[in-house]
Amino acid sequence: MAGSWRAKAQAGGMLLALLGWVSSCVTTFVPLWKSLNLDLNELEVWTMGLWQVCISREEGVVECRAHGSFLALPPELRVSRLLMCLSNGLGLLGALLAAPGLEGWTPCEDKPRLKRRLLLAGGATFGAAGMATLAPVSWVAYNTVLDFWDSTVPDIVPRWEFGEATFLGWFAGAFLAAGGLLLACSAGTTRASTPPRHGPSAWTNTQHPDRGQPPATALVKT
Numbered sequence: 080m081a082g083s084w085r086a087k088a089q090a091g092g093m094l095l096a097l098l099g100w101v102s103s104c105v106t107t108f109v110p111l112w113k114s115l116n117l118d119l120n121e122l123e124v125w126t127m128g129l130w131q132v133c134i135s136r137e138e139g140v141v142e143c144r145a146h147g148s149f150l151a152l153p154p155e156l157r158v159s160r161l162l163m164c165l166s167n168g169l170g171l172l173g174a175l176l177a178a179p180g181l182e183g184w185t186p187c188e189d190k191p192r193l194k195r196r197l198l199l200a201g202g203a204t205f206g207a208a209g210m211a212t213l214a215p216v217s218w219v220a221y222n223t224v225l226d227f228w229d230s231t232v233p234d235i236v237p238r239w240e241f242g243e244a245t246f247l248g249w250f251a252g253a254f255l256a257a258g259g260l261l262l263a264c265s266a267g268t269t270r271a272s273t274p275p276r277h278g279p280s281a282w283t284n285t286q287h288p289d290r291g292q293p294p295a296t297a298l299v300k301t
Contacts (some may be wrong), residue, residue: 086182086183088262089262089265090181091258092108092202092258092260093178093181095254095255095257096170096173096250096257096259097258098247099208099212099251099256099257100208100255102172102248103212103248103251103255104167104250105244105247105251106216106251107167108128108129108157109128109243109247110127110131110133110143110244111242112126112129112242112245113127113240114240114241116240118173126242127242128242128244129159130146132146153222155214158215159216162212162214162215165208166208166209166211167208169204170204170219170255173203175201175203176204177200177202177262178201180194180201181198181261182195198262198266199262199263202262205254205256205262206256206259206263209254209257210256212248212252213252213253213256215248216244216249219245223239223261226239
């Protein structure tokens with residue numbers, strides 16, 4: 080029963096972690112971290128990501144332009160690039176570590192301690208990847224809110240708002256953290272099975288080999 084629970088928890092944790100990792104990769108590269116609607120030209124929608132800025136027009140035409148220089152970016156975007164790439168790498172590493180530790184992985188069935196350590200390491204790595212995703216997304220969202228409600232900027236100046244990638248990043252980080260937690264919790268140790276006892280004489284001879292007791296056949300009268 081306990082093994083069945085662990086298998087289900089491991090499968091659910093691995094599925095959540097992989098879904099969060101894929102969502103984190105998508106969040107890293109899509110230019111939808113911020114969106115801007117111009118009041119003067121409502122037919123254009125500006126979107127910004129970590130790597131480029133895009134303009135979407137009503138005709139369905141999308142024009143994208145990469146950021147000119149890494150050093151010219153705001154601090155939150157520079158740090159977000161590094162953290163999101165780190166999160167993607169940690170997610171891949173967590174999958175490679177946790178996969179051999181799953182109960183359905185046959186090559187390591189004879190090494191339960193190694194499987195448990197791999198599962199714990201994979202869960203911890205997935206958790207770190209989740210934190211590395213939540214931190215930059217939350218930082219960019221916080222600065223977006225501050226800029227939107229900045230009273231020093233005139234009202235006629237358009238303001239950046241949340242993009243779809245912001246919400247996707249929050250879900251990705253939550254999925255990675257939840258999956259890593261499930262994998263770590265499911266890495267429980269199983270008690271070794273007790274060898275069967277064939278009789279009190281066998282147990283006594285095993286525990287006290289130096290007593291030199293005669294075998295049972297020697298006591299039988301001929």
